[in-house]
Amino acid sequence: MDASLSTTTFKSRIMGTSVNVSLTIRNTHEATMEFTLFGAAYTFTVTRWSRKGLSSFLLLFFAYKCREAADFGSLTVDDNGVPTFNMTTAQKVNAVIQGAKDVMACVDEIGTRHQRSVLDYAVWYREKHTCWDTYENYITMLACNCIVHTDFLAPGVT
Numbered sequence: 126m127d128a129s130l131s132t133t134t135f136k137s138r139i140m141g142t143s144v145n146v147s148l149t150i151r152n153t154h155e156a157t158m159e160f161t162l163f164g165a166a167y168t169f170t171v172t173r174w175s176r177k178g179l180s181s182f183l184l185l186f187f188a189y190k191c192r193e194a195a196d197f198g199s200l201t202v203d204d205n206g207v208p209t210f211n212m213t214t215a216q217k218v219n220a221v222i223q224g225a226k227d228v229m230a231c232v233d234e235i236g237t238r239h240q241r242s243v244l245d246y247a248v249w250y251r252e253k254h255t256c257w258d259t260y261e262n263y264i265t266m267l268a269c270n271c272i273v274h275t276d277f278l279a280p281g282v283t
Contacts, residue, residue, distance in 0.1 A: 127152045131218045137229040140236040148225050150218055154179050156225050158271075162278075169271035171228065173263075174221060182263070183210055186220055189260035197223070224264070231268035236278065244279045247272035 131150040136143055137160070144160040151157075155175040159168050174182035186192070187200040196219050198212030212220070239246040247269035257263040271277065 127155075130154070130214070131222070133222060135222070135226060137226065137233065139229070139233045140240070146225070146229060148222065150221050151175070154217065154221055156221055158225055158229065167275050167277060169228070169232075169275060171225065171267050171271070173267060173270075174224060179217070180208075180210070182224060183212075183217075183220060184208060185257075185260040185263050186224065192220075224267075227260075227264045228268050228271065231264050232272065232277070235265075235268060235272065243272060243277060247277075 128151065129149050130152050131148075133148050135146050135148065137146050138144070139162055142162060144162055147159045149157045149159075153175040156171045157168060158171075159166070161167070172178070183200065186197075192199075196216065198210060198216035198220075201209050201211065203209070235246060236243050250265065250269045251273065254262060254266065257266055
């Protein structure tokens with residue numbers, strides 16, 4: 126397991142409940158979010174933006190909306206369409222932190238909208254939406270991956 130680049134905590138809301146999220150970002154930019162909801166502990170792991178996947182994430186991240194350069198750096202595209210990221214390590218970490226917050230906000234939206242069918246919705250979304258050409262689609266796919274991989278809010282069967 127590679128070393129941690131950053132560890133932080135942030136507050137998020139899921140279905141009207143405030144949760145404290147412990148976020149660990151590894152040197153590869155893989156992110157692990159740990160939190161407890163309704164007495165159950167969950168660990169969401171996002172690997173899509175690790176290593177070479179970071180560039181894809183950042184392209185969508187910057188295309189989504191104007192970002193504060195002091196916090197997130199910048200993206201320039203030359204005349205041939207080749208992107209260049211002008212970012213420090215700290216600014217890349219800030220982008221991953223924002224991405225993690227956006228994933229948690231998306232999980233909240235899915236949970237609020239689909240309540241008892243959260244897992245069913247996440248499975249359906251992953252099957253029907255295979256194009257991640259916008260930041261919103263990308264974040265929703267990551268949120269759905271986290272939901273499915275953890276059986277998030279799955280009904281208890283006895």
